[in-house]
Amino acid sequence: MKKIIYIKGDATNPQTEGNKIIAHICNDIGGWGKGFVLAISSRWRIPENEYRMWFKNGENFKLGEIQIVQVEKNLWVCNMIGQHKIISNSKGIPPIRYEAVEKCLEKLADEALKLNASIHMPRIGCGLAGGKWEEIELIIEKTLLKNNAEVYVYDFE
Template identity: 70%
Template sequence: MTQITYLKGDATNPMAKGNKIIAHICNDVGGWGKGFVLAISRKWKEPEKAYRKWYKDKNNFELGEVQLVPVTDYISICNMIGQKGIKTGSKGAPIRYEAVESCLEKLCEIAKEQQASIHMPRIGCGLAGGKWEIIEPIIKKTLLDNGIEVYVYDFD
């Protein structure tokens, strides 16, 4: 039975051999500028550019969709739209668990094709306001149960 490997460190510096995909949650309003995306943007310009272009073009830019952005020969960033808006309001936190699940199902297929491991912070649990005890079983169902290696990083 595959388990999530929890590591202390930076998810933008994935610790594994072979192809790696760094997955993170984006919002559906084109906002990029807080949270984990800042760590991504400090290292690579392409993921933010691709996300902003995707938003502007409105080409399949909606909850549950993913965008894969290669940044090195062995590392890609997966922009996953799993957050409705950017603020907690009357409808609760911006996280949309069903959208996260849909994103991770698509990511699973990409990871299989590329024979890649998945690396992420505790997605959806920062600005999106999600709960890890809900996200973790979704990761298990969509990725681990399909044989995908998953590494979750807790930044110190």
């Protein structure tokens, strides 16, 4: 089975040849304005615009769904709804929803196969969403790596 390849650098600027998909977590309430999405928006407007339109028309806009947006000739951004709201609930449960992340990554594995693309991401779900990387890593293994996807995780310096 493949392994996650860790890279120091910027996940919005993937360092490999060929087709690439940048994957990141979005929330289920249409909010875009903090965290990694700002790095995406500073490079391309279209992923945010498409996400907002998706939220507005409400079609299939729910946890576990993904949206693939082409931003350059061989580069796509995958908006993945894996976060419920934006703050921990009254019981202290963080916004991350691991089951939703797993569904998203299963769908992403199919897309990567269709596009013959490698997958690039920051440590998804571990910033504002409050997730634990050990959990996310296991989900990546059983979805993307199991389907032979090449996965690069970026730690921003």
